[in-house]
Amino acid sequence: xxxxxxxxxxxxxxxxxxxxxxxxxxxxxxxxxxxxxxxxxxxxxxxxxxxxxxxxxxxxxxxxxxxxxxxxxxxxxxxxxxxxxxxxxxxxxxxxxxxxxxxxxxxxxxxxxxxxxxxxxxxxxxxxxxxxxxxxxxxxxxxxxxxxxxxxxxxxxxxxxxxxxxxxxxxxxxxxxxxxxxxxxxxxxxxxxxxxxxxxxxxxxxxxxxxxxxxxxxxxxxxxxxxxxxxxxxxxxxxxxxxxxxxxxxxxxxxxxxxxxxxxxxxxxxxxxxxxxxxxxxxxxxxxxxxxxxx
Numbered sequence: 001x002x003x004x005x006x007x008x009x010x011x012x013x014x015x016x017x018x019x020x021x022x023x024x025x026x027x028x029x030x031x032x033x034x035x036x037x038x039x040x041x042x043x044x045x046x047x048x049x050x051x052x053x054x055x056x057x058x059x060x061x062x063x064x065x066x067x068x069x070x071x072x073x074x075x076x077x078x079x080x081x082x083x084x085x086x087x088x089x090x091x092x093x094x095x096x097x098x099x100x101x102x103x104x105x106x107x108x109x110x111x112x113x114x115x116x117x118x119x120x121x122x123x124x125x126x127x128x129x130x131x132x133x134x135x136x137x138x139x140x141x142x143x144x145x146x147x148x149x150x151x152x153x154x155x156x157x158x159x160x161x162x163x164x165x166x167x168x169x170x171x172x173x174x175x176x177x178x179x180x181x182x183x184x185x186x187x188x189x190x191x192x193x194x195x196x197x198x199x200x201x202x203x204x205x206x207x208x209x210x211x212x213x214x215x216x217x218x219x220x221x222x223x224x225x226x227x228x229x230x231x232x233x234x235x236x237x238x239x240x241x242x243x244x245x246x247x248x249x250x251x252x253x254x255x256x257x258x259x260x261x262x263x264x265x266x267x268x269x270x271x272x273x274x275x276x277x278x279x280x281x282x283x284x285x286x287x288x289x290x291x292x293x294x295x
Contacts, residue, residue, distance in 0.1 A: 003289040006282065010053055011046040014070050021071055021124065035105045035113040036120070040078040043096045047290070048073045048187035051212075054283050055191025058274070059204050062194075068128035069139060069190040075121030076147050077183055082114035084156070118147065131194060138198040139190055146186040155179025164246035169253050173217070180223075181216030188212040207273045214270025215287050218263040222293060224249040225256055267291045 018040055024033045049070035056066035085092040085100040086107060092100055102110035126140045145151055155178030158171065167175075188208040197204050228251060250259045267287050274280040 001281065001285045003282070003285050007045055007047075007050055010050045014046060014049045014053075014067070014074065015041060017067055017071050018074060021120070031105070031109060032112055032116060035101055035109050036117055038104065039082050039095075039101050039113060040075060040117060042078075042098055046074065047286075048077050048183060050286070051184065051187040051283075052191040052194065054286070055188050055208055056194035057191075058277055058279055058283060059192055059195035059197055061191070061196065062130065065128065065130040065194040066191060068124050068130065069194050072121040072125040072128075072139075072143060073183065073187045073190055075117045075124065076143065076152075076186075079114045079117035079121065080147075080152055080156075080183070082110055082117065086110055086114075089156070089160070125190070128194075131196070135193055135196060135198055139193045142189055142193070143186050146182040146189075151178050151182035151186075155182065159247070162248055165248070166252075167248050172248055172250070172253070176217060176220045177213070180220040181213060184216040184219065185209060185212040204277070207277065210273035211270045211283065211287070214266040214268075214273065215290055218266040218270070218287075219290055221250050221259050221263040221266075222291065224251050225259055226293075226295070229256065263291055 019037065022033060022037050022040060024030065052070045052073055053063070053066045056063070056069075081095060082101045084090055085095055086102050093103055094100060100110075101113055105113065122140055122143065125143055126136055128136045128139070131139070147153065149157075155175050158167075158175040159179055162171065162175065188211060189205070192205055192208045195204075199205060227249070250262070254262065267290075270287050271280075271284045274283055
């Protein structure tokens with residue numbers, strides 16, 4: 001199975017919709033929209049929209065129901081990257097091999113861009129006419145929570161306050177369950193909801209959560225490893241950035257080999273969570289692909 005080909009095909013499809021929904025007829029807003037397109041359409045593997053599409057397919061949903069949710073999660077994710085790169089956060093100059101948003105448009109427009117992207121994501125989820133109204137409501141509520149103070153934003157706060165300190169392993173896990181894991185969980189659950197499943201006690205809903213947890217933490221572990229021994233040219237950003245910022249990572253507690261083994265364990269658990277469902281092969285292969293990635 002060629003996961004990279006499947007990712008590329010889904011990216012081409014979702015990029016069309018991402019671009020289509022970032023247009024404006026108001027000339028006075030063109031700078032803001034241009035900055036939104038710059039970050040939302042700047043490439044990347046589009047893992048989160050792919051997760052949404054595949055969980056929708058796995059649980060018998062229709063593609064047209066997944067597409068607005070795919071756009072929603074990618075806009076929210078793009079927003080987080082714009083803000084994360086800003087001088088008040090990680091102060092990164094490069095993202096995906098290109099200058100970061102604030103370098104190109106200035107900090108003021110970048111701040112507005114991040115805010116506009118995240119609210120566009122919520123709007124896309126709320127106006128998904130291919131699902132029942134109660135499903136759209138549940139999806140927006142879930143996405144708001146996962147992106148907010150108890151999710152992604154809370155994880156970023158823990159990250160900021162942990163710089164140049166020595167947080168314990170439990171704090172590190174809590175940070176990544178929120179900062180990285182929350183949007184991966186949201187992506188999987190959006191796909192599940194696109195298939196009409198909003199009951200948190202449903203075995204399919206729980207399987208999506210377990211899968212998301214495993215690949216989410218494993219994804220961060222691999223990020224930490226790549227920051228140490230990855231190729232900056234391949235990654236499209238500087239390496240050893242975490243050390244420069246005084247950040248605690250998984251490698252603060254483990255060797256590279258130990259961290260890889262932990263990521264392998266989490267990946268295996270993620271795959272096991274969806275094994276009972278027919279048609280799980282693509283998501284299972286994706287989990288392995290993410291574990292073995294080089295960028």
